[in-house]
Amino acid sequence: MPTTLSSNFSNNITEFVVNEGNGVKGLSELGLKTLPKQYIQPHKERITTSTIIVDDSIPIIDISNWDDNNPKSCEKICDAAENWGFFQIINHGIPLEVLDTVKAATYRFFRQSAEEKNKHSKENSTTNNVRYGTSFTPQAEKTGEWKDYLSLFYVSDEEAAALWPSACRDEALEFLRNSEIVIKKLLKALMKGLNINEIDQTKESLLMGSKRINLNYYPKCPNPELTVGVGRHSDVSTLTILLQDNIGGLYVKKLDSNSWVHIPPIDGAIVINIGDALQIMSNGKYKSIEHRVMANGCNNRISVPIFVNPKPNDLIGPLPEVVKNGEKAIYKQVLYSDYVKHFFRKAHDGKETVDFAKIN
Numbered sequence: 001m002p003t004t005l006s007s008n009f010s011n012n013i014t015e016f017v018v019n020e021g022n023g024v025k026g027l028s029e030l031g032l033k034t035l036p037k038q039y040i041q042p043h044k045e046r047i048t049t050s051t052i053i054v055d056d057s058i059p060i061i062d063i064s065n066w067d068d069n070n071p072k073s074c075e076k077i078c079d080a081a082e083n084w085g086f087f088q089i090i091n092h093g094i095p096l097e098v099l100d101t102v103k104a105a106t107y108r109f110f111r112q113s114a115e116e117k118n119k120h121s122k123e124n125s126t127t128n129n130v131r132y133g134t135s136f137t138p139q140a141e142k143t144g145e146w147k148d149y150l151s152l153f154y155v156s157d158e159e160a161a162a163l164w165p166s167a168c169r170d171e172a173l174e175f176l177r178n179s180e181i182v183i184k185k186l187l188k189a190l191m192k193g194l195n196i197n198e199i200d201q202t203k204e205s206l207l208m209g210s211k212r213i214n215l216n217y218y219p220k221c222p223n224p225e226l227t228v229g230v231g232r233h234s235d236v237s238t239l240t241i242l243l244q245d246n247i248g249g250l251y252v253k254k255l256d257s258n259s260w261v262h263i264p265p266i267d268g269a270i271v272i273n274i275g276d277a278l279q280i281m282s283n284g285k286y287k288s289i290e291h292r293v294m295a296n297g298c299n300n301r302i303s304v305p306i307f308v309n310p311k312p313n314d315l316i317g318p319l320p321e322v323v324k325n326g327e328k329a330i331y332k333q334v335l336y337s338d339y340v341k342h343f344f345r346k347a348h349d350g351k352e353t354v355d356f357a358k359i360n
């Protein structure tokens, strides 16, 4: 097995990783001793101990006794959304078996040959709703991110049966189905915090009219300190429901600071974060916070986020109930698909995406 790259191979990294569909998983499995230069991030993007704080953590909220008469859990959710933008939920009711099987399915998908996975690449896929890729936007990035992914946009069970890869389709659908009750409970609590006590069908569709599930694979990395698994970004979703494995490495920026806090893996827990769409709809009350993932020198890591979104054709802006009390709108109305395209067409750049919707 080669341990360093021949200059010829190095020149052809993009060909091997991106075009042939080997991904960074393929690179990792060559047994490289040093990180290819294409993945060396500028200093300011690396995750260093000097910016990490260890004596703080995002809230962990037990939602087992959750019902409408329990304002305490509702308050905790809204406080976390305002002050952290991130929290973990435990005793959420999604069976552990569902979580374990979608993790196993993620490994099953990525274990397949490059040829099989690459049938779902941007170039080869017969649909825009299924995409296998690597890094974030290789066409627009100066430096690569050490991650491969499969992204599945949910339209219907029938479409998924026809188009999603069989290695992970049923398990991804099962996770989506089981997350539905939790998503509705969280949105109900978050709307209460905005004095919206009734979620009618129009509002439900605006908050959770479309879903995307990603399977992320972060292979073991030589020189993990020089690169990132995922660079600084905030999600463009309403809410993200994130399942991580037991490896760790996800960091979230502490509000109004330059410090980063680790999100420790907790067996059976799910990480929840507010996305840009809800920051915009709440006129900035709920925070869509920057986060990033450290690469790992010893272990492969996987994660499975469900992005809960408006529908592509929805107009999003501060909700009428939020601005009706004379509050000044800080965001304008934007077409959600324009917002998402703006996000996908550039490299990760922290919180810059939301400027697209700001009133200047």
Ligand SMILES: CC(C)(COP(=O)(O)OP(=O)(O)OC[C@H]1O[C@@H](n2cnc3c(N)ncnc32)[C@H](O)[C@@H]1OP(=O)(O)O)[C@@H](O)C(=O)NCCC(=O)NCCSC(=O)/C=C/c1ccc(O)c(O)c1
Pocket: 122, 128, 131, 135, 136, 139, 149, 151, 153, 210, 212, 214, 230, 233, 234, 235, 236, 237, 275, 307, 309, 310, 311, 312, 336, 337, 338, 340, 341, 344, 345
């Ligand atoms: C996403 C779109 C806009 C795609 O619509 P479509 O008609 O297919 O547009 P398109 O013109 O083909 O695609 C627009 C661009 O996005 C890129 N793109 C589309 N899907 C993806 C994807 N899953 N991953 C990366 N890029 C994508 C395309 O490659 C296009 O770029 P370019 O080729 O013009 O350079 C549509 O489905 C939509 O509006 N969806 C709304 C719901 C939604 O998907 N919301 C996003 C939630 S995802 C979210 O919040 C976070 C995601 C994330 C974070 C960190 C990562 O590292 C990461 O990989 C992903």
Ligand SMILES: O=C(O)CCC(=O)C(=O)O
Pocket: 214, 216, 230, 235, 242, 244, 250, 291, 292, 293, 302, 303, 305
């Ligand atoms: O892998 C993780 O823990 C986070 C991934 C992430 O932020 C994303 O896919 O948007």
Ligand SMILES: [Fe+2]
Pocket: 233, 234, 235, 291
């Ligand atoms: Fe994210």
